[in-house]
Amino acid sequence: MADKCIYCGMDIEDEGILRQVDGNQMRFCSQHCAVMFEGLEKKGRMRAAILTERAGILSMLEKERGARAITLIHRREPWEEKDESYINIEDSEHVLMMIRQTPKDEDVDLILHTPGGLALAAEMIAMAVKNHPAKVTVMVPFYAMSGGTLIALAADEIIMEKDSVLGPVDPQISELPAGALLSLLDKKPVESISDENIMRSDIAGKNIERVKKMVLWLLKDRMERRNAEKLADFLTGGYITHDTPITFDVAKELGLNVREGIPKQVYSLFRTFEFGACPRPQYAKY
């Protein structure tokens, strides 16, 4: 691998610019990057070093697999105090931009590690994955719950491990499962249900229908229509709790195109993140 500039991540041509930083001899691509790096505080230097390391790992993975590598990983960054640990609109903008910049005939590997997040953001990413003309592989080394699973359903192939997990994609309405909200109407006379919960269950019903249609659209050309309908209903109807793990064997049985064996480079990539910083997946929003 060609040496990369620790500040900008570009290849260093010839000798580059040599500098002593914190007692270490370092090489930069340009005078500009050397000056900028020296101006950073300790955390900024850590960030630059880790991002460059990640870029190097991803470019090795890209060479090995001949596909553009994109990540959606929710773990705390070692240089940050707080964690951004669910799928948000910034994520969808980032992933959409990366997919759009990938030539139409180039395959994509999307490395996914998330408890879920905003429905709209997850749906936008799922649509972009589905619409990319070349092959898209989603890799789930540990878990991709809820909205993460929705994105995985959009892929041509899902690579996971025997004990990686996906989950149901039933929507959560103000932290409550849509299916449970809807069933409230059957369990109590309507006069004894609060106006708020009647409205919530109305929204819940509409959300379930929308997500069911979306899942059906994602699956319909990957399996028989009848099976796709059944699976879409199973994953969105709230028959199982939102944190029920769908393991490799179950995913296979459900008819998803799963394959075992996450590439080694992906685990090298995970070494550069902090462990244990995400909220547990049962708090997933959708």
Ligand SMILES: [Zn+2]
């Ligand atoms: Zn540079």
